[in-house]
Amino acid sequence: MTAKLYCFGESGNAYKAALTMTLAGYDWEPVHLDFFRGAARTDEFRAINEMGEAPVLVDGETTLTQSCVIQLHVAERTGRFLDGDRNEILRWLFWDAQKGSGQQGSLRFLMNFLPEDKRPAEAIGWLSGRVQAALGTLERHLDGREWMVGDAPTLADFACCGYLYYPEPFGFDRAAAPATSAWLDRIAALPGWQHPYDMMQRAFPGA
Amino acid sequence: MTAKLYCFGESGNAYKAALTMTLAGYDWEPVHLDFFRGAARTDEFRAINEMGEAPVLVDGETTLTQSCVIQLHVAERTGRFLDGDRNEILRWLFWDAQKGSGQQGSLRFLMNFLPEDKRPAEAIGWLSGRVQAALGTLERHLDGREWMVGDAPTLADFACCGYLYYPEPFGFDRAAAPATSAWLDRIAALPGWQHPYDMMQRAFPGA
Numbered sequence: 001m002t003a004k005l006y007c008f009g010e011s012g013n014a015y016k017a018a019l020t021m022t023l024a025g026y027d028w029e030p031v032h033l034d035f036f037r038g039a040a041r042t043d044e045f046r047a048i049n050e051m052g053e054a055p056v057l058v059d060g061e062t063t064l065t066q067s068c069v070i071q072l073h074v075a076e077r078t079g080r081f082l083d084g085d086r087n088e089i090l091r092w093l094f095w096d097a098q099k100g101s102g103q104q105g106s107l108r109f110l111m112n113f114l115p116e117d118k119r120p121a122e123a124i125g126w127l128s129g130r131v132q133a134a135l136g137t138l139e140r141h142l143d144g145r146e147w148m149v150g151d152a153p154t155l156a157d158f159a160c161c162g163y164l165y166y167p168e169p170f171g172f173d174r175a176a177a178p179a180t181s182a183w184l185d186r187i188a189a190l191p192g193w194q195h196p197y198d199m200m201q202r203a204f205p206g207a
Numbered sequence: 208m209t210a211k212l213y214c215f216g217e218s219g220n221a222y223k224a225a226l227t228m229t230l231a232g233y234d235w236e237p238v239h240l241d242f243f244r245g246a247a248r249t250d251e252f253r254a255i256n257e258m259g260e261a262p263v264l265v266d267g268e269t270t271l272t273q274s275c276v277i278q279l280h281v282a283e284r285t286g287r288f289l290d291g292d293r294n295e296i297l298r299w300l301f302w303d304a305q306k307g308s309g310q311q312g313s314l315r316f317l318m319n320f321l322p323e324d325k326r327p328a329e330a331i332g333w334l335s336g337r338v339q340a341a342l343g344t345l346e347r348h349l350d351g352r353e354w355m356v357g358d359a360p361t362l363a364d365f366a367c368c369g370y371l372y373y374p375e376p377f378g379f380d381r382a383a384a385p386a387t388s389a390w391l392d393r394i395a396a397l398p399g400w401q402h403p404y405d406m407m408q409r410a411f412p413g414a
Contacts (some may be wrong), residue, residue: 023385051302066298073294087280094304095258100306106337122329130313137258194298 003028003059006048006069008035008203010113012101012162014055015179015196017070020158022192022199024078028057035203036113058169065102067162068093069112081158084150092148092156104163104170107131112168112203123207130173135172142179146186153190165195210235212254212277212405213411215242217320219308219369221262222403225276227365229399229406231287235264241308243320243409255383274369275300278362291357306341309370311370314338315377320411335378342379342387349386353393360397365391368394372402 005021007014007030021028031038033054040052049056049065053164057064057073064070064177071093075082082089098101110119138160140147164184165170174181187193212228214221214237226237235337236345240261247259256263269276269321278300282289289296295355303309314334317326320390348355355363371379372390381388393401 050348051306063300064294066301068301069294069298084292087271087276090279094273094275094301095262097301098309099258099305102309110333120329120333122327126317126327126330141257190312200375 001027001060004031004052005029005133006008006031006045007054007057007200008033008168009197009200010201010202010204011035011054011200012105012108012166013053013067013151014195014200015165016067016075016096016101016159016162016170017055017057017149018199019161019193020071020074020081020155022155022194023158023190024074024080025192026074026078032201033203037168037203039203065081066097067201068155069158071159075155078090081154084154086115088149089151090153093159096156096159096162098149099130100138101162103134104172108163108166108168111170121179131171135177139177139180142183144179147185153187157183157187208234208267210264211238212236213238213240213252213263213265213405215405216263216407217373217409217411218242218261219312219373219403220260220274221407222372223303223308223366224262224281225273225371225406226368226400226405227278227281227288229401230360230365231281231285232350232399233281233285237407239408240410244410246335246410253317274353275304275362277358282362288361290359291361295356296361296363299372300366301371302344302393303363303366306337306347307367308369310334310338310341311377311379314370314372315373315375318377326329326364328339338378340382346384346387349390351386353390355390360394364390364394 005017005028035054039045040054046052051065053205055067057070064073076176146154146165148160212224212235246252247261253259258272262274264277271280317331354360356357356368368391
């Protein structure tokens with residue numbers, strides 16, 4: 001049975017799950033969530049995910065939330081993308097949840113999806129400092145490496161790249177991060193790779 | 208051999224690891240990290256943890272970072288605190304990394320450990336909104352439950368409580384969150400429970 005991913009194109013967290021499933025050859029299809037008009041905060045959606053967040057995977061009798069949990073589920077079912085030290089993979093998944101995608105998603109939202117006159121400049125400045133620090137950690141880690149962990153692509157790669165293919169600016173500059181940029185090209189060269197906006201319908205009004 | 212946890216008292220992320228080890232009867236001792244004077248950003252410390260963060264566990268030949276990874280390591284070594292649905296435990300660990308402890312730690316820092324004239328009011332306001340939303344998710348989840356997952360304490364409990372015993376204000380009000388408050392009392396009644404400031408030396412200047 002085809003698994004259903006509740007998602008929308010702008011969500012890098014949904015992309016982490018969607019990309020993992022696609023590269024693993026998992027049978028899935030997107031279910032569009034009209035996120036920016038509040039679809040994740042309805043009672044109906046909270047009955048599926050009390051956290052009020054995307055993505056959610058409904059896979060037969062199993063309902064999973066949190067992008068990294070969905071990634072682990074798919075990896076274990078398919079035997080893909082868990083090569084190498086499991087704890088090393090896990091620590092990058094947790095790092096990404098807090099310091100990587102977790103912060104990048106908020107900053108990109110504030111800088112691009114709020115009306116211009118409602119963008120909080122000081123909050124954006126504070127969060128930008130944190131995002132830049134985390135991008136520095138990523139760049140230093142990737143300098144001299146092909147993949148985040150070990151010698152092959154793993155879930156850690158598909159987590160940490162979650163927000164880094166989007167066109168909307170939030171301070172990530174490929175020219176200033178050559179190791180990260182080369183690694184993104186490496187991921188994008190994997191068979192079956194797709195851009196988030198080609199995998200999932202966008203939810204931003206007018207997009 | 209006694210495991211060493213690089214930590215400091217103010218870190219709720221370190222507390223998540225320290226509390227799990229203590230309640231599991233794991234043989235560990237704290238190694239004080241002078242965090243607020245930059246000890247986590249030195250080259251020496253970055254050689255141990257490239258992420259520049261506490262906690263770090265050095266356990267024989269194994270070095271682990273990210274509090275939830277340390278929690279999982281201890282749970283698997285001791286066979287404790289993993290009862291119930293593993294994916295349900297994991298999703299609360301990831302939720303805590305991003306929306307729970309991940310945000311509470313930053314907000315508490317801005318509101319308490321920065322000099323008063325350097326506290327960014329707008330950033331604090333923005334982050335407070337996010338922290339309150341996450342505390343609401345926690346309160347709704349705990350309403351009618353004894354523990355985060357299933358019928359016994361698990362790693363999910365010791366993750367989500369990471370910043371909730373501290374005295375420094377960041378908008379968490381026990382009176383407004385009765386289910387969360389009762390759950391915190393339940394955790395604090397577990398044999399061997401200790402307050403973070405009784406387990407780990409504080410790093411804040413003058414504390």
